[in-house]
Amino acid sequence: MLVYWMRSRQKIKTIEIGDGWWGSGERPLKGKEDESIRPFKIETSDKEIEDLHQRLEQAHYAPHLEGAAFHYGFNSSYLQKVVAYWRNQFDWRKQVEVLNKYAHFQTTIEGIDIHFIHVKPSYVPHGRAVQPLLMVHGWPGSFYEFYKIIPLLTEPARHSLNEGDVVFEVICPSIPGYGFSEAPHQKGFDAIATARVFHKLMNRLGFKEYYLQGGDWGSRITTNMAQMLPQSVKGLHLNLVFISRQGLRRMISVMLGAYVPWLVGLTREDVQRMYPFIQKNIYELLRESGYLHIQATKPDTAGCGLNDSPVGLAAYILEKFSTWTDKSFLHKDDGGLESRYLALTHCALRVSLPPSLSHSALDTRPEERVKFYFQVIHSDLEQEFDR
Secondary structure, eight states, X not given: OHHHHHHHTSOOOOOOOOOOOOSSSSOOSSXXXXXXXXXXXXXOOHHHHHHHHHHHHTOOOOOOOTTOTTTTSSOHHHHHXXXXXXXXXXXXXXXXXXXXXXXXXXXXXXXXXXXXXXXXXXXXXXXXXXXXXXXXXXXXXXXXXXXXXXXXXXXXXXXXXXXXXXXXXXXXXXXXXXXXXXXXXXXXXXXXXXXXXXXXHHHHTTOSSEEEEEOTHHHHHHHHHHHXXXXXXXXXXXXXXXXXXXXXHHHHHHHHHTTOGGGGTOOHHXXXXXXXXXXXXXXXXXXXXXXXXXXXXXXXXXXXXXXXXXXXXXXXXXXXXXXXXXXXXXXXXXXXXXXXXXXXXTHIIIIISGGGSSSSTTOSOHHXXXXXXXXXXXXXXXXXXXX
């Protein structure tokens, strides 16, 4: 009991909130930042769609190896079917209407424009308090991935959920460089900077306390938000959990542990449990993490191709929908995309492909999206070596 009491009295370590400037050029010495909340509407133009169609029509495809299915990456034969659908059947006007279903806004924080949707319940039962909920996406997603769950959160009674369920108003921002949030103009914009910007967003909307939900990078960002201002975070829900920042040390310990376990503090039982798993899964981990390595080291190099070629971007992202859904889909010529998503009009195209247009339809540039990996991982490594 004494040990428990002493441990419970230890101060919880928080992240310093700090400040930042991510706009173009140096931060202005005078003048207050424009804190207005501006309505925003997604639009596209005939010129942009014509440019996309021209790029799709002029695409060149590498020949596909017979029987390779998705083992070498995206099947180029099936890719031509995807592009044909995208060019001839995908309805951009209808898609823009769907994206504008909820109210969109922008506001300037630390020198860059932050995009978000803000959905309030149309009906609140008598005596029920509405709880603010910030939901943060990851890569290669966007704010759109929350569209289907928003009505269940804002109007649970209308969807046959318990009358006693909590009613939320939902805020879904775009990570800077994603969707319609302006990309940072300065180096070093990482998950902690994003957490601070999103705290400022919630404060600007008038919220002092709120709930958080995050997946993928959103999980890292919302976790940092809870560590930064725990007094403001009433609850945190994650659908991905990041391990501690001691990644490099942990990796070295695991490598040495196979030969000299006593040197890194591993027991015989640790070795018996850990290394059979690693031997069984190491090839799969290496095979499926190539995207992470290039995005964490040379994002601008990868971004040149992704930004210029909508067909290349489609292959790059839709391959993840296949591989991350079911590893057995490697054996299917369509990567399991049609059997899993029923039709290409659903999740795959509607979430991933619109960003290849320029400033309207679902921007921002894909090279900015992959750059976030570089900023976060390099920030982690710098802190690791500073220890």
